Amino acid sequence: xxxxxxQLEGPQKITWCxxxxxxxxxxxxxxxxVSLDIPHHQYVLVSGIGCSGKIPHYINLNSFHILHxxxxxxxxxxxxxxxxxRVIVHTGDGDCLGEGLGHFIHAARRNVDIAVFLxxxxxxxxxxxxxxxxxxxxxxxxxxxxxxxxxxxxxxxxAHAIVAGATxxxxxxxxxxxxxTELMKQAITHRGFAVVxxxxxxxxxxxxxxxxxxxxxxxxxxxxxxxxTSREKALAKALENGDRIPIGAFYTGEAxxxxxxxxxxxxxxxxxxxxxxxxxxxxxEKLV
Amino acid sequence: MTFNIGGMAGQGIDxxxxxxxxxxxxxxxxxxxxxxxxxxxxxGYNFTQIRVSDAPVHCPVDDIDxxxxxxxxxxxxxxxxxxDDGVIIYDDRFDFEPDEECYFPAPLSxxxxxxxxxxxMTNAAALGALLSVIRFPFDLARQVLTDIFTxxxxxxxxxxxRVAQALYDYTAERFSGRCRHNLSMLKGGPSTDRLLxxxxxxxxxxxxxxxxxxxxxxxMSPSTSAFIEVVSHARDLKIATLQPEDEIAAxxxxxxxxxxxxxxxxxxxxxxxxxxxxxxxxAAMTETPVVIYNAQRPGPSTGLPTRTEQSxxxxxxxxxxxxxxxxxLAPKDILDAFHTTVRGFNLADQFQVPVIILGDQYLxxxxxxxxxxxVTSVEIDRGKLARPADGDEYMRYRLTDDGISPRAxxxxxxxxxxxxxxxxxxxxxxxxxxxxxxxxxxxxxxxxPAIREALKPPLLTGRADSKMCLVTWGSTWxxxxxxxxxxNKSGLSISHLHFTDLYPLRTGLLNEFFAKAERxxxxxxxxxSQFASLVTMETxxxxxxxxxxxxxxxxxxxxxxxxVEEVIA
Numbered sequence: 001x002x003x004x005x006x007q008l009e010g011p012q013k014i015t016w017c018x019x020x021x022x023x024x025x026x027x028x029x030x031x032x033x034v035s036l037d038i039p040h041h042q043y044v045l046v047s048g049i050g051c052s053g054k055i056p057h058y059i060n061l062n063s064f065h066i067l068h069x070x071x072x073x074x075x076x077x078x079x080x081x082x083x084x085x086r087v088i089v090h091t092g093d094g095d096c097l098g099e100g101l102g103h104f105i106h107a108a109r110r111n112v113d114i115a116v117f118l119x120x121x122x123x124x125x126x127x128x129x130x131x132x133x134x135x136x137x138x139x140x141x142x143x144x145x146x147x148x149x150x151x152x153x154x155x156x157x158x159a160h161a162i163v164a165g166a167t168x169x170x171x172x173x174x175x176x177x178x179x180x181t182e183l184m185k186q187a188i189t190h191r192g193f194a195v196v197x198x199x200x201x202x203x204x205x206x207x208x209x210x211x212x213x214x215x216x217x218x219x220x221x222x223x224x225x226x227x228x229t230s231r232e233k234a235l236a237k238a239l240e241n242g243d244r245i246p247i248g249a250f251y252t253g254e255a256x257x258x259x260x261x262x263x264x265x266x267x268x269x270x271x272x273x274x275x276x277x278x279x280x281x282x283x284x285e286k287l288v
Numbered sequence: 289m290t291f292n293i294g295g296m297a298g299q300g301i302d303x304x305x306x307x308x309x310x311x312x313x314x315x316x317x318x319x320x321x322x323x324x325x326x327x328x329x330x331x332g333y334n335f336t337q338i339r340v341s342d343a344p345v346h347c348p349v350d351d352i353d354x355x356x357x358x359x360x361x362x363x364x365x366x367x368x369x370x371x372d373d374g375v376i377i378y379d380d381r382f383d384f385e386p387d388e389e390c391y392f393p394a395p396l397s398x399x400x401x402x403x404x405x406x407x408x409m410t411n412a413a414a415l416g417a418l419l420s421v422i423r424f425p426f427d428l429a430r431q432v433l434t435d436i437f438t439x440x441x442x443x444x445x446x447x448x449x450r451v452a453q454a455l456y457d458y459t460a461e462r463f464s465g466r467c468r469h470n471l472s473m474l475k476g477g478p479s480t481d482r483l484l485x486x487x488x489x490x491x492x493x494x495x496x497x498x499x500x501x502x503x504x505x506x507x508m509s510p511s512t513s514a515f516i517e518v519v520s521h522a523r524d525l526k527i528a529t530l531q532p533e534d535e536i537a538a539x540x541x542x543x544x545x546x547x548x549x550x551x552x553x554x555x556x557x558x559x560x561x562x563x564x565x566x567x568x569x570x571a572a573m574t575e576t577p578v579v580i581y582n583a584q585r586p587g588p589s590t591g592l593p594t595r596t597e598q599s600x601x602x603x604x605x606x607x608x609x610x611x612x613x614x615x616x617l618a619p620k621d622i623l624d625a626f627h628t629t630v631r632g633f634n635l636a637d638q639f640q641v642p643v644i645i646l647g648d649q650y651l652x653x654x655x656x657x658x659x660x661x662x663v664t665s666v667e668i669d670r671g672k673l674a675r676p677a678d679g680d681e682y683m684r685y686r687l688t689d690d691g692i693s694p695r696a697x698x699x700x701x702x703x704x705x706x707x708x709x710x711x712x713x714x715x716x717x718x719x720x721x722x723x724x725x726x727x728x729x730x731x732x733x734x735x736x737p738a739i740r741e742a743l744k745p746p747l748l749t750g751r752a753d754s755k756m757c758l759v760t761w762g763s764t765w766x767x768x769x770x771x772x773x774x775x776n777k778s779g780l781s782i783s784h785l786h787f788t789d790l791y792p793l794r795t796g797l798l799n800e801f802f803a804k805a806e807r808x809x810x811x812x813x814x815x816x817s818q819f820a821s822l823v824t825m826e827t828x829x830x831x832x833x834x835x836x837x838x839x840x841x842x843x844x845x846x847x848x849x850x851x852v853e854e855v856i857a
Binding site: 011012039041042044046054056057060061062063064065066067070073074075076077078079080081082084085102103106258262263264265268269270272273274275276277278279280282283284286287288 | 309310313314436482483484485489493496497499501502504521522523524525526527528529530532533534536537538540541542543544545546547548549550552566567570574657660661662663664666697698699700701702703704705706707708709710715716717718
């Protein structure tokens with residue numbers, strides 16, 4: 001039984017700024033969920049802190065809105081507890097590529113079967129526009145030290161994900177609903193660690209990464225003959241960040257899942273009961 | 289009777305110690321083994337002390353009857369603790385001139401190689417020499433060794449027995465010193481307690497009996513062996529265990545797993561717990577039960593990584609920004625480590641709070657034989673759970689009289705489980721409404737009195753109107769209770785009030801003791817009397833004296849008695 005848009009109607013009034021790129025992300029998420037044949041109660045959103053982190057309050061799903069930078073490890077434990085769940089992380093560039101960068105890379109290495117939607121607007125918006133880890137070198141804001149702007153290269157989330165071992169890596173754009181919806185569907189149904197970096201303008205703080213900036217520079221990978229089965233080609237595309245910004249699936253592959261390497265029962269871990277008679281035997285091995 | 293096996297890391301001190309403990313457990317004695325080691329993989333000077341008694345023993349002592357030295361340092365390292373008529377057996381390959389009668393050189397490694405075919409048999413050689421000095425009947429030793437090694441095959445049994453016997457006979461012939469123990473008439477001791485466990489193993493078995501299904505831990509001494517114990521049974525029992533990138537991830541994963549409906553746990557020490565503090569607050573705010581086992585070691589920073597201390601109590605009670613209910617427990621001994629861990633899981637679920645179990649290196653690494661445990665009779669209480677019928681009406685943070693809202697789990701059909709580390713509404717979505725904020729803070733505060741009621745009162749030994757009351761918590765129970773007993777026998781009037789359940793603090797008995805006892809004295813393995821501070825904070829009562837130990841080494845009854853006598857003087 002498919003889910004209707006009305007069923008996803010958010011419980012709270014949206015607090016994002018008018019024109020925010022997050023509206024497009026929320027709309028695409030709803031469309032993706034409506035078009036997938038997955039029971040409503042099996043979705044869980046796990047989000048961090050920032051404007052992206054508020055998305056669970058604007059869509060009717062199970063959700064866990066947690067700390068800054070930590071949604072990926074929380075989502076990892078949750079997925080292992082119940083592998084029937086479709087666990088989707090919503091995180092921002094500040095959340096995921098700053099405090100959360102270590103978790104992001106290690107989760108990719110583990111190929112834990114979750115989808116990560118990385119809202120990337122190049123700023124820490126909710127704290128008033130400081131440069132984020134994804135801000136370009138020289139990005140100037142009134143709220144970040146030092147005066148000449150961000151004195152370092154941006155974190156390349158796509159490249160990190162590919163190198164670390166993520167098995168689905170894509171970039172979407174909040175302004176391209178059709179492609180973003182499609183990429184989200186692929187990520188949700190992908191078996192393994194799926195990352196969709198989502199370009200979005202922060203209309204309040206970011207004067208550089210605007211709708212116009214993205215509209216002029218983004219181009220679809222698929223229509224330009226990109227081979228998404230090759231990690232090398234994916235990485236080469238990931239390093240392309242000049243005047244033209246590729247969007248679409250960079251890489252799709254397969255690798256063992258984290259769950260394959262843990263001692264999980266056949267059913268859901270949450271239903272499993274340790275065999276106490278067996279535990280008693282193991283304890284009695286310590287009898288002298 | 290107390291033995292000390294000393295040598296370098298990597299020489300098999302633990303193996304000999306373990307073997308010796310097993311020999312005495314099998315012959316019906318109570319044993320207590322404590323390890324003293326440096327943070328290194330090879331070399332240094334490490335030792336194991338094995339205390340053997342015909343009554344249960346719960347702590348190390350200062351006096352040593354017999355030392356086996358596997359390194360040159362170990363020959364003289366504990367000489368000052370040797371009793372009169374004590375003996376130091378050492379490998380004769382060391383260049384050491386014995387200048388006292390207590391020294392007995394024996395060809396340990398040489399015989400191991402010649403008779404057993406490998407210097408790895410030095411363990412059996414040392415055991416043979418040691419048993420010979422105390423005139424332990426060899427037939428009995430043979431039976432016991434056969435039992436111990438049977439699992440490893442006939443060849444191993446034969447080799448070990450042969451090497452042990454060679455040294456036993458050698459020693460019987462050559463040893464001309466004096467030993468105060470002569471067990472030649474020994475038939476067996478009174479103990480039937482055959483379960484030889486360390487504190488960390490007891491924590492691990494408690495967790496497994498309580499149906500822990502997710503454990504994420506980053507290695508950190510002295511907690512690691514608790515994690516390893518679970519890991520070693522994970523495949524068999526279907527327990528998901530993961531070594532994540534850091535302790536932050538460890539606790540976050542465990543919180544995620546618990547939100548998903550499984551009982552989960554992290555094992556760590558103070559440094560790791562420091563990293564977990566923000567997530568501790570998340571567990572509290574989202575009312576997600578989780579058990580944190582902190583095997584304490586001396587800090588701050590790296591401190592003494594392989595030593596013991598009780599200095600994380602106030603940190604555990606107050607860690608994280610904000611105000612919230614939590615539970616802090618500290619087992620008193622190895623058996624209690626099992627039961628306290630089981631209880632910790634139940635309390636976490638009943639009150640939907642984080643539970644911190646404070647062990648320490650001393651408890652974690654010491655071993656004793658205890659009566660068999662029945663893990664199948666463990667009771668599990670998952671606390672308030674939502675009924676499927678609650679359906680559309682379900683709200684994760686429904687306001688209730690006792691502050692506890694029924695849990696449902698994501699994936700349950702017909703309900704949405706919405707949870708947030710922000711201040712939230714009953715339905716879990718975020719809010720900044722001052723009325724709701726008040727209601728949610730009060731929801732938290734309502735839990736504290738009920739938690740206090742559910743916690744165990746302190747263990748009382750002696751009378752409230754004694755001249756002196758010693759107040760302790762956690763693993764120091766063994767040394768202090770033995771000291772109190774001895775002091776009472778010597779004519780003093782000492783009572784002992786011991787806390788396992790620390791926070792929120794039950795204050796009832798404290799008021800009575802402070803009113804009646806002439807002097808109330810705290811005894812703690814830390815420098816600042818943290819528990820005493822907690823008592824004063826909660827009750828306004830002030831201790832008359834504080835006894836503190838912070839050198840990283842466990843308390844002994846003798847040390848406690850000396851300190852008490854100083855207080856009296």
